[in-house]
Amino acid sequence: xxxxxxxxxxxxxxxxxxxxxxxxxxxxxxxxxxxxxxxxxxxxxxxxxxxxxxxxxxxxxxxxxxxxxxxxxxxxxxxxxxxxxxxx
Amino acid sequence: xxxxxxxxxxxxxxxxxxxxxxxxxxxxxxxxxxxxxxxxxxxxxxxxxxxxxxxxxxxxxxxxxxxxxxxxxxxxxxxxxxxxxxxxxxxxxxxxxxxxxxxxxxxxxxxxxxxxxxxxxxxxxxxxxxxxxxxxxxxxxxxxxxxxxxxxxxxxxxxxxxxxxxxxxxxxxxxxxxxxxxxxxxxxxxxxxxxxxxxxxxxxxxxxxxxxxxxxxxxxxxxxxxx
Numbered sequence: 001x002x003x004x005x006x007x008x009x010x011x012x013x014x015x016x017x018x019x020x021x022x023x024x025x026x027x028x029x030x031x032x033x034x035x036x037x038x039x040x041x042x043x044x045x046x047x048x049x050x051x052x053x054x055x056x057x058x059x060x061x062x063x064x065x066x067x068x069x070x071x072x073x074x075x076x077x078x079x080x081x082x083x084x085x086x087x088x
Numbered sequence: 089x090x091x092x093x094x095x096x097x098x099x100x101x102x103x104x105x106x107x108x109x110x111x112x113x114x115x116x117x118x119x120x121x122x123x124x125x126x127x128x129x130x131x132x133x134x135x136x137x138x139x140x141x142x143x144x145x146x147x148x149x150x151x152x153x154x155x156x157x158x159x160x161x162x163x164x165x166x167x168x169x170x171x172x173x174x175x176x177x178x179x180x181x182x183x184x185x186x187x188x189x190x191x192x193x194x195x196x197x198x199x200x201x202x203x204x205x206x207x208x209x210x211x212x213x214x215x216x217x218x219x220x221x222x223x224x225x226x227x228x229x230x231x232x233x234x235x236x237x238x239x240x241x242x243x244x245x246x247x248x249x250x251x252x253x254x255x256x257x258x259x260x261x262x263x264x265x266x267x268x269x270x271x272x273x274x275x276x277x278x279x280x281x282x283x284x285x286x287x288x289x290x291x292x293x294x295x296x297x298x299x300x301x302x303x304x305x306x307x308x309x310x311x312x313x314x315x
Contacts, residue, residue, distance in 0.1 A: 003157035003274040004284050034161040041158035042149055048285045052292055055209045056148070062205040063141045067134045075101055076108045076139055080146035083112040085171055085267030086153055087160040 007047040008038045019050035026061060029070070103129040104139060111143045114178050115305045116186055116237035123313040133310065137198045140306035144299040151298055154266040155291035157274070177264045186237040193304050194311040206303070213296040219286040220293065224255065228290060229297040231259035236301035254280050255290070262294045 009020045020039055034040050046053035063073075081087070094105050103125055111118050126136050196203040214225060226244055233241040258277050262269055277287050 001157070002159070003155075003269075003271045004288055006156075006158070036161060041161045042153055045152050045156040045158045046288070046292075048288045049292075051212060052288070055205075055212045056152075056292070059141075059202070059205045059209050060145050060149070062199070062201040063138060063145055065138055065199055067132070067199070068138050072101065072104060073138070073142055076104055076142045077146050079105050079108040080112050080143050081150050083109050084147065084150040084154075085174060086150035 002045070004045075004048065006041075006044045008044055010038065012047070015050045016047060016053075019053050022054070023057060026057075027064075100129050100131070103131075107139060108143050111140065111302050111306050112147060115302050116181055118305055119187065119309050120313045123309045127313070133195070133314065134198050136310050137195055137202070137307065140303060140310070141196075141199065141202060143306065144303040147302055148295040148299040151262055151266045151295035152291055154269045155262050155274075155295065156288070157269070157271065171267070174267070175265075180235065180237055183237075183239060186239050187305055187308065189238060189240050189304055189308050191240045193300070193307055195307040196303070209296065210300065213289070213292050214300070216289075219283070220289045224290075225293050227252070227255055228259045228293045231256050232263040232294050232297035233301050235260065235263040236298065236305070238301035238304055240304065241297070258290060259294045262291065263298050 007016060009017070009024075012020055020043075023039060023043055032040060038044065043053065043057065046056060068076075094102050097105065107118075107122060107126060110122060123136060126139070127133075131139070193206075196206060214229060215222060216225070220228075223244070226241070230241045230244055233239070254277055258273055261273060274287060277290060282290065
């Protein structure tokens with residue numbers, strides 16, 4: 001149970017639904033697509049503010065750059081999360 | 089570590105692991121020598137900007153995840169995550185031993201699109217006026233930057249923002265030990281009258297500054313290494 005309310009894609013409308021649809025249209029490795037069919041939790045964590053969602057994930061999108069191979073980018077991401085004791 | 093020991097990794101990957109660990113857990117130790125290790129391992133300046141950017145972004149995402157209390161929902165691709173049970177992060181050095189930094193973040197323009205995206209992010213999270221005042225955001229960023237040993241965020245006006253105690257406590261915990269965040273921390277913040285969206289912005293502001301300070305430290309070192 002999250003500490004803050006979270007609005008999933010199925011319950012979203014208006015600006016939030018548009019933000020979810022834009023997020024869903026981005027190229028996404030299958031490892032980042034959860035089985036439950038909704039947006040990933042880290043995206044839904046931003047659901048109280050669609051503009052915050054858009055601007056934050058625009059940065060992560062700009063870092064999807066092949067100057068490093070995917071496995072190296074994932075290694076950096078995973079080590080960073082691990083150092084912060086976080087499952088993400 | 090992720091099911092494999094660092095010394096079993098190829099040299100380039102081991103170098104990435106070392107750098108990501110340092111910039112995350114001990115950012116004040118990242119300087120020209122750490123950048124030169126990456127360069128010697130074969131990474132271009134563009135690749136180093138990307139590595140610093142990824143570390144910064146995941147310092148944001150992990151704090152949003154821990155601050156909001158979302159649960160893991162990805163499939164079982166990675167080995168099961170095991171917490172180490174840490175109760176504190178590395179001790180910070182005294183301010184006179186912090187890295188020398190400029191307010192501007194250098195080198196971001198080496199990667200197309202990143203500088204513009206970061207500018208738009210900063211404008212909304214670090215400088216916005218809704219639902220938090222700029223003074224509250226400034227206070228949160230100051231506490232967070234100090235925990236990263238980034239002295240470029242000036243101290244807040246002594247007249248202060250209310251309620252200082254709860255804001256400082258929340259920002260300190262989320263920036264230093266995000267894995268220890270709990271429902272009680274969010275509830276403590278709510279007692280100040282902040283609504284749910286404002287609490288999300290408190291989390292996002294601290295998480296943003298955790299990323300920005302690491303961007304500044306890592307890319308300042310890259311700029312110095314090339315000068």
